[in-house]
Amino acid sequence: MAKELRSGYTTGACAAAGVKAALLFAAGESWQEIELTALDGTQLVIPVKAVERTEAGLTAEVVKFSGDDPDITNGVSVFTTVRRLEQEQPGIVFRAGEGIGTVTKPGLSVPVGEPSINPGPRQLIRNVVAEVLGTDQVALMVTIAIPAGVELARQTLNPILGVEGGISVIGTTGVLRPMSEEGFKNSLVPQIDVARAAGFADLIFVPGKIGERIATGWGLPPAAMVQTSNFIGFMLEAAAERKVQRVLLFGHIGKLSKVAAGVFYTHNRIADGRLETLAAYGAAEGLPQAEVCKLLAATTTEDALVVLQQAGLQEKVCQRLAERASLRAERYLFQKLKVGTVMVTLAGELLGMDATAREIGEGFGWKMPQ
Template sequence: PDITNGTSVFVTLTLARSEDDLKAVPGVSVRHENILFEAGEGIGHATKPGLSLSVGEPAINPGPRQLVHNSLLEAFGSPRPCRVRIDIPAGRELAKKTLNPVLGIEGGISIIGTTGVLRPMSEEAFKESLVPQIKVARAAGFDTQIFVPGKIGERIAASWGLPEAGMVQTSNFIGYMLEAAAEIGLKRILLFGHIGKLAKVAAGVFHTHNRVGDARLEVLAAYSGAMGMPGEGIERILGAVTTEEALPVIGEYGLEKVYEVIAARASYRAERLIFNKVQVGTVLVTLQGELLGMDDRAREIGGDFGWNIK
């Protein structure tokens, strides 16, 4: 959701008296044409490469800069040198609810936008907001990245010693992020997360919100059945409410190997989605961080990162 809804935004316009008034200060201001944009209270600045901002620039993106420039040109009728300061007093706190810390935007929120027209939050906009994580991690030298659906996977992966700078949160849009990664040119991806999310990928479900596609228990039941689980066990899995509830059933029948099969299938499905442009490995874990299973590619990637498997 749009966390800035209802938030006060203050913009102060000052006409420049001389060229000295337009000198940029790193981390505080940036010049665009004849306008000096200044980051006031609650506006962050970039600390990592890979964004549309240079390191050190205030987080006032090129789109909004151009919109302000066009608006002032229309108002004045001709270019007028000026300073534009933007303040969002609540910005520092709001930034904690965004991906800014992951992207390297520190000190506050970002001024983003491309059209100047505010629209209700859309799924497409949310998906697009996730992609810069891939670019930032790649700019930091990670051609191999760890894709985690959310905070649970990220926390567990970090506890294993996997590099946080190489982690990307996909939310429910795993397929979209895989396609973005292929387009950006990643070499390898480690899908790392709870079996409840990644079992869906094994079934070819790449939008993992439970209202869109939910094949978790069916995947566990089908692969367990293929490995010899009798009908009574399969029925218990299908009757479970969550995957965590179904895991003890698999343990009762000694079929823990099924997790490796599901992990390999998730990787296969992911690679097929992106026409084998990127190599994919998969790690399945529980909510408590217990390793359930992984495929050979995951072992290779994790070994290269020097992980400490719990």
């Protein structure tokens, strides 16, 4: 019998619970366990570790609980400080404390210059203020701090997205359900919005650090690059929805040869037909049966390339694979956008590219290795 996975609560829910606890503390009421209604109606009960008066206001500490989701913020302390403001204009002002990033690039759900506290958490906080005080139209400053966020931000896409100084306070509803793959996929999408907001009509999709490193070395602009991880198909669909005109797939042949075979989720435990794809295209170009068997017995894609190279077929096969990857990607998207493909080795050697890839690259002014 499968174990039922436990849900948790987001950093945004922690912050909202901290605000409610601080307001209850000020009113002399019990604050140690907070009942919170998530934005999807789910009822959460969140324990509060501490509330104390500080020079900055009333500060509550809530420890993040992620349930069975492998969230990097599980167990960290979320500090929320609430302070009344003496101003005529009512409303809640949000501030970034230690470990919370600030938005520096357009395209995200929060304007440039604002603390990276997403709309969901902001609404949760407004809701608890209205619940306790009867209205959210009060002059309050809410400062959120996650001291561990300074280091944790290095494990996120925040530096790429232009969120500087820490992590983001996130959560669509406040409930953290153990769907880490879905959450990770969705966390990749804002890269597209940021690149579009920076003025790029064409984008460069790199499955990982190898492609990013080599593409940067070729002079392609990092601001136009989008990391897709294994979710190439999902990210292509997201680009099409956002009216991106052209996408350049740029990466190692081991990953992009899977796209040539019509595989758009490229995790090696799900789809590892790299050698089979190279063998099929090698055979189609005349690779002898004995060499096909040798290729299939190779340990890595790079080893398989040696077989093709010795047979004088590496250039032909890789060129065909690049063309095929673009064709399959455009077909996958029902021709909603144009795709070009560049396949490289680990060392950055060009193996194959199609005409669309060359057009996009030249438009970016790339400097290909000679």
